[in-house]
Amino acid sequence: MKNKQTLFLLASEAEAVRIAREIINIYGLPRITNKLNIYGKHGSTQLGIEFCNQECSFKIKDTHTLMGESRSIRVENNNIKNFFKSLAIAGFNEVDIGHIHLFMWELDQLTNITISFKTFIGTMLAINCESDKTTKIYRKAKAFINKVIQPNNEISQKEKSKLISSITLPKETIFNQYQVLNPKIIKYADNNGIDIRSPNETINARIEGFSNDYSFYEKPYEQITGIKLLSTQKINTTHFLKNMSIVIPCYNSNDTILKTLYSIEYQDIPKSQLSKIEVVIIDDGSIEPVVNIVSPDVFTFPIQIIRNEKNLGLSSARNIGISVSQHDHLLFIDSDILLSKNYILEHSARLQIIPNSLFVSLKKNISRNHSFYKLDSVKNGFPVPESYDDLRIKRFLPRDKPGIRVLDSESYIEIIADSNYFKKFGHGRYMGIYNLPAMVIGHNFSLSREMINKAGLFNTSFKGWGFEDTFFGAQMISNGNFIIPVLSAGVYHINHPPRSGSDRQKQQELKSNLEQYKQLVHQIYQR
Numbered sequence: 001m002k003n004k005q006t007l008f009l010l011a012s013e014a015e016a017v018r019i020a021r022e023i024i025n026i027y028g029l030p031r032i033t034n035k036l037n038i039y040g041k042h043g044s045t046q047l048g049i050e051f052c053n054q055e056c057s058f059k060i061k062d063t064h065t066l067m068g069e070s071r072s073i074r075v076e077n078n079n080i081k082n083f084f085k086s087l088a089i090a091g092f093n094e095v096d097i098g099h100i101h102l103f104m105w106e107l108d109q110l111t112n113i114t115i116s117f118k119t120f121i122g123t124m125l126a127i128n129c130e131s132d133k134t135t136k137i138y139r140k141a142k143a144f145i146n147k148v149i150q151p152n153n154e155i156s157q158k159e160k161s162k163l164i165s166s167i168t169l170p171k172e173t174i175f176n177q178y179q180v181l182n183p184k185i186i187k188y189a190d191n192n193g194i195d196i197r198s199p200n201e202t203i204n205a206r207i208e209g210f211s212n213d214y215s216f217y218e219k220p221y222e223q224i225t226g227i228k229l230l231s232t233q234k235i236n237t238t239h240f241l242k243n244m245s246i247v248i249p250c251y252n253s254n255d256t257i258l259k260t261l262y263s264i265e266y267q268d269i270p271k272s273q274l275s276k277i278e279v280v281i282i283d284d285g286s287i288e289p290v291v292n293i294v295s296p297d298v299f300t301f302p303i304q305i306i307r308n309e310k311n312l313g314l315s316s317a318r319n320i321g322i323s324v325s326q327h328d329h330l331l332f333i334d335s336d337i338l339l340s341k342n343y344i345l346e347h348s349a350r351l352q353i354i355p356n357s358l359f360v361s362l363k364k365n366i367s368r369n370h371s372f373y374k375l376d377s378v379k380n381g382f383p384v385p386e387s388y389d390d391l392r393i394k395r396f397l398p399r400d401k402p403g404i405r406v407l408d409s410e411s412y413i414e415i416i417a418d419s420n421y422f423k424k425f426g427h428g429r430y431m432g433i434y435n436l437p438a439m440v441i442g443h444n445f446s447l448s449r450e451m452i453n454k455a456g457l458f459n460t461s462f463k464g465w466g467f468e469d470t471f472f473g474a475q476m477i478s479n480g481n482f483i484i485p486v487l488s489a490g491v492y493h494i495n496h497p498p499r500s501g502s503d504r505q506k507q508q509e510l511k512s513n514l515e516q517y518k519q520l521v522h523q524i525y526q527r
Contacts, residue, residue: 004129006142007160009153016123017223020103023113024150024224027141029240029352030103030115036188037098038174042091051086053192053355054480056083080189081196084174084181088140094171097184100219111137113145125149153251161493191216193356193480204521206478208428210450212436214482215423224353230421232384235343238269240349243276244329246447247321249314251284253335254293254405255368255514256494259378263338265299266381269345274300277344280321281335283310314442315458315468322452330500331446335362338372338492339444341381345445346489357482358447358473360439362390363493372492385490392416392439392485395432402511403433404518415439422483439483440473446490447476455479459520464509467517474517478525 010016036051048059087093098120105113110131116124129138146152155163174182181189181196190194195209199306221229225240246264250257264279279301283290285308286325296303304321318332329351333339343361350359364385371377394414399407412433425436455475462468472485473490 004127004135004138005157006145007155008125008126008145008149009155009156010125010149013117013123013308016117018126018372019125019145019148020115020224021226021355023105023144024237026144027105027107027113027324028242028411029349030105031107031355032217032224032353033102033104033114033355034188034192035100035102035116036185037100038095040087040092040095041316046091047087051188051192054194055085068187073428080194081181082482084104084185084196088174093174095174096169097172097182098169099184101187101216103220103224107137107141108134110134111141113141120167120169121160123338124160133280165226168523186299192358193479193482195480201453201525203524203525204428204476206525207435207437207474207521208479210426210436210480212426212477212482214354214357214484217482221350221353225349229350230485230487234384234488235345235349238273238345239344241269241273241276242348242352243278243327244331244344244348244351245278245280245321245327246326246331246333247318247325248279248281248333248335249284249317249321250281250286250335251311251317252286252288254286254288256336256496257281257290257293259373259375259494260333260335260339261303262375262378263341263382264301264344265346266341266379267339268341268381269489270298274301277301278326279303280325280504281297281305282317282321283307283319284313286307292345295504313460313463313468314459317464319444319457319460322457329450330449332442332444333491334443334493336494337443337494338366338382338494340384340489340491342384343491344487346486350484350486351446351448355448355485356451356480357484358440358445358451358476359484359486360392360441360445361486361489361491362392363390363441365389365493365495367495373459373494382492385492388490389493391434392441402435402507402514404435404438404514405430405433407433416485416515421485421487426482436483437470437477440469440476442469443473443493447481451476451479451481455481459517461520462513464513465506466510467513471517471520474521 034053038049040047045064046061050057100116100118103115111129111134114126126143127138129135152225172182186196190211195206227233227235254470281290281303283305289307291305294305304324306324329348331347347359364387372382392415397411397413398408399410401407411432415431415434418431422439458468458472
């Protein structure tokens, strides 16, 4: 069947936001999607290009023969500049350029609702259906939208095309005489984590080319949820929860792992919805097997326990967890971490709404004498920490502190404050011994499986303690993913003696892994 599409012109952005809130109540959270549309003509050939986040599709049509073709491709980060150069060489250097953002609800694989802001003809709502099997969903959505929008501003595809053709847009060049890309293309690339520099660069060079300024997501996130992205205000509805896999590496953690699991069990989530949460524990060669400590049937959510007979290390353990987990949204935590009771909901909402982003929360250290360590406290759920012991907030650094770069003198840093919540921590900036990849710390962070598929798994060349998470952050950033803090949720870290070796051994492992990190980031980016 042909694509069924119903289009509505909306009166204003405010009306669009009101309608979006109504749709959320029925169909859940949308995903923010960015599009860049480029239209050009050379002789009798018309070219239409659409970038959607990091994907690209294009249509070519000959106006004489009316013959044409459509293709969809993925323009990789290492050839984006060459892609635009080839267009200019082919005669398409003067084009029309439009940049819009959308809210998209995917009702199933073939049916979706979109609200497009700032198109060539204004704000628009569309319902799309591409299969007879999904016609029922399409009709339900159409009836709902018809009821919400008063008056009914439905227009046909033909009317839409006529409106667009009546608009005269100034032509813009893809490249100027200095071979600098159009500023609209540069802005779109920055907003979507696309590196537009020359190919064959190292991972470190790609990190230096990445801005991490995710501020363009703040307004649409607030429009969707009614809450500021960087606010400490909590989401107050479990309607925003989606399936999530939690991966927990575990080594000799028999004194803390149950507390970690109970902090998941007693989230502010109805028990009926906890089945959306899957926990994968990788017992990485513990002396006392985790299966002797954890009884999965005690918990409301499903638990898989995978045992390595010998210790393979954090990277291998996490990679095993990724391979056996089922859901598209992944949360990594350590086996000595207690989640605040709103943690899963806060991370889940952000993962659904904001693409190509890795989310981190901050930690507070507690001793095993703390009241939270008692089982009765765990069963009440944990509040968000009121204060933190986290290097990303403040840290004194002695001159001899090992890190990615050597300090000239001792220093005191406040990373979140001085980087505007990491938004000004891009382009290879250092604060003390830390850079943006170092903001990814293994004790807690979340991201989508799609990001790992594109950027790669944890690197298993790191042995022992340290820097495997920093290099994972480097992989994500070099592939165009933002690092965003979640301030409305936090974690508690249970202090304990080293579980393998000694403090001296940990420091030796740290120095060895630091050298490994430095070697890896100077290799050519190959994803």
